[in-house]
Amino acid sequence: MMIDIHSHILPGIDDGAKSVEDSLAMARQAAEQGITKIVATPHNKNGTYDNGRGVILNEVQLLNESLQQEGIDLEILPGQENRIYGELVDDLQGDELLTVNQKGLYMLIEFPSSHLPRYANKLLFDLQVKGIIPIIVHPERNREIMENPERLYKLIKEGALSQLTGKSVTGEMGKKIQKFSFDLIQYNLAHFIASDAHNTINRPFDLRDAMETVGKEFGNSTRYMLQENAEDMIVGRMVAKELPEKIKKKKILGLF
Numbered sequence: 001m002m003i004d005i006h007s008h009i010l011p012g013i014d015d016g017a018k019s020v021e022d023s024l025a026m027a028r029q030a031a032e033q034g035i036t037k038i039v040a041t042p043h044n045k046n047g048t049y050d051n052g053r054g055v056i057l058n059e060v061q062l063l064n065e066s067l068q069q070e071g072i073d074l075e076i077l078p079g080q081e082n083r084i085y086g087e088l089v090d091d092l093q094g095d096e097l098l099t100v101n102q103k104g105l106y107m108l109i110e111f112p113s114s115h116l117p118r119y120a121n122k123l124l125f126d127l128q129v130k131g132i133i134p135i136i137v138h139p140e141r142n143r144e145i146m147e148n149p150e151r152l153y154k155l156i157k158e159g160a161l162s163q164l165t166g167k168s169v170t171g172e173m174g175k176k177i178q179k180f181s182f183d184l185i186q187y188n189l190a191h192f193i194a195s196d197a198h199n200t201i202n203r204p205f206d207l208r209d210a211m212e213t214v215g216k217e218f219g220n221s222t223r224y225m226l227q228e229n230a231e232d233m234i235v236g237r238m239v240a241k242e243l244p245e246k247i248k249k250k251k252i253l254g255l256f
């Protein structure tokens with residue numbers, strides 16, 4: 001039994017599933033991976049897609065009805081992948097933003113892929129003042145964080161959590177991103193793994209594969225801790241987190 005906390009399974013509202021048929025095919029793939037609950041996290045404020053609370057809650061309900069009709073044993077929960085933007089904290093007062101499963105505790109936050117905005121530390125801090133824990137999605141694919149992992153360390157130390165993508169962990173995004181993902185797990189800088197599924201072909205539900213990779217690399221206790229963190233997230237419970245550490249550059253010995 002596994003929970004996937006990041007997916008684009010809702011039909012026709014972002015660059016994920018295009019139709020209900022797509023959503024159902026993705027759902028079947030997820031069920032085959034042993035996934036029982038999926039948080040649907042459509043893009044919001046990313047420059048191309050805006051998906052507010054109303055449309056997300058409505059689409060989640062419709063898809064759950066379709067899943068029941070099709071006899072697929074899977075539950076969709078509401079969420080949102082928010083690109084960071086200056087007014088995000090102010091907009092908490094409005095009715096467009098959504099926390100994970102509406103529990104008011106966690107919100108998925110995406111940075112631009114190339115960099116980390118200057119105001120990010122303050123904004124993620126202000127979110128926490130409002131009682132919301134930011135989940136930084138796929139930090140292992142952010143160029144600035146790859147070049148300077150201390151930026152992520154600082155955000156985690158200040159209370160943010162982070163989520164790796166399954167494909168990064170399995171090595172499908174390349175050896176360099178896989179190695180960096182392993183470093184983030186090892187130094188307690190990653191707290192969740194999720195598929196970030198967009199379709200069944202090149203961005204599929206692959207959470208079991210990713211968790212098996214973690215089990216092989218770090219042992220089952222790390223694997224189950226990551227899986228339990230997802231269970232905590234959807235019910236709005238604090239996750240068990242270890243003290244973050246700075247990534248130590250390994251010295252290359254004996255070459256010369």
Ligand SMILES: [Fe+2]
Nearest residue numbers: 006007081196
């Ligand atoms: Fe995503």
